[in-house]
Amino acid sequence: QVQLQESGPGLVKPSETLSLTCSVSGGSINSGYWTWIRQPPGKGLEWIGCIYYTGSTNQKTSLNSRVTISVDTSKNQFSLKLGSVTAADTAVYYCARGGLPGGFDFWGQGTLVTVSS
Amino acid sequence: QSALTQPPSASGSPGQSVTISCTGTSSDVGGYNYVSWYQQHPGKAPKLMIYEVSKRPSGVPDRFSGSKSGNTASLTVSGLQAEDEADYYCTSYAGSNIYVFGTGTKVTFL
Numbered sequence: 001q002v003q004l005q006e007s008g009p010g011l012v013k014p015s016e017t018l019s020l021t022c023s024v025s026g027g028s029i030n031s032g033y034w035t036w037i038r039q040p041p042g043k044g045l046e047w048i049g050c051i052y053y054t055g056s057t058n059q060k061t062s063l064n065s066r067v068t069i070s071v072d073t074s075k076n077q078f079s080l081k082l083g084s085v086t087a088a089d090t091a092v093y094y095c096a097r098g099g100l101p102g103g104f105d106f107w108g109q110g111t112l113v114t115v116s117s
Numbered sequence: 118q119s120a121l122t123q124p125p126s127a128s129g130s131p132g133q134s135v136t137i138s139c140t141g142t143s144s145d146v147g148g149y150n151y152v153s154w155y156q157q158h159p160g161k162a163p164k165l166m167i168y169e170v171s172k173r174p175s176g177v178p179d180r181f182s183g184s185k186s187g188n189t190a191s192l193t194v195s196g197l198q199a200e201d202e203a204d205y206y207c208t209s210y211a212g213s214n215i216y217v218f219g220t221g222t223k224v225t226f227l
Binding site: 033035037044045046047050058060061062094099100101102103104105107108109110 | 118120151153155157162163164165167168169172174206208210213214215216217218219220221
């Protein structure tokens with residue numbers, strides 16, 4: 001059973017960079033797509049972007065210039081960096097496995113990141 | 118990449134059926150058979166319930182079914198049970214390895 005676990009600071013100051021890591025266990029990161037999704041408090045889910053295990057990435061257009069997603073196959077991890085954050089970036093951030101064709105089938109428990117000074 | 122449109126809420130009596138719609142465009146829902154549905158209980162991570170419009174992952178009860186017509190996909194929960202009260206989100210592939218989520222629907226008992 002694949003398990004994912006997000007880690008990173010729970011508080012980030014406005015204009016700084018949010019950095020999160022997703023550790024994958026119970027399976028190898030060396031196949032398929034790995035995804036970041038977020039959910040502002042009390043609101044819906046938002047797809048942020050994904051990375052193929054080879055390193056190619058895709059991001060939501062409106063976040064494109066602020067998002068960097070990377071993978072470290074040696075550590076079985078992938079990461080998210082979101083620059084120039086504002087209060088609007090406050091959310092629970094989830095990492096997940098998948099995309100095409102089978103949907104996002106395994107999820108981390110989520111980590112709340114608050115943007116505040 | 119606008120969010121797919123779902124009704125904010127849907128309700129049914131225990132044992133009855135409830136259907137949730139998910140409306141997009143020909144660039145997402147209507148253009149690909151890659152719609153999936155997620156169930157989310159409060160404080161929990163979403164759980165995959167349906168993928169590729171109508172396929173169920175192992176372990177998901179057959180009370181959950183999906184379909185699609187044109188730019189609208191639907192999730193039907195038959196024989197509503199207490200544990201089915203949750204938020205439900207659809208998502209669709211939108212081309213170029215981009216995905217879009219629906220606005221979410223809260224399912225409750227009448």
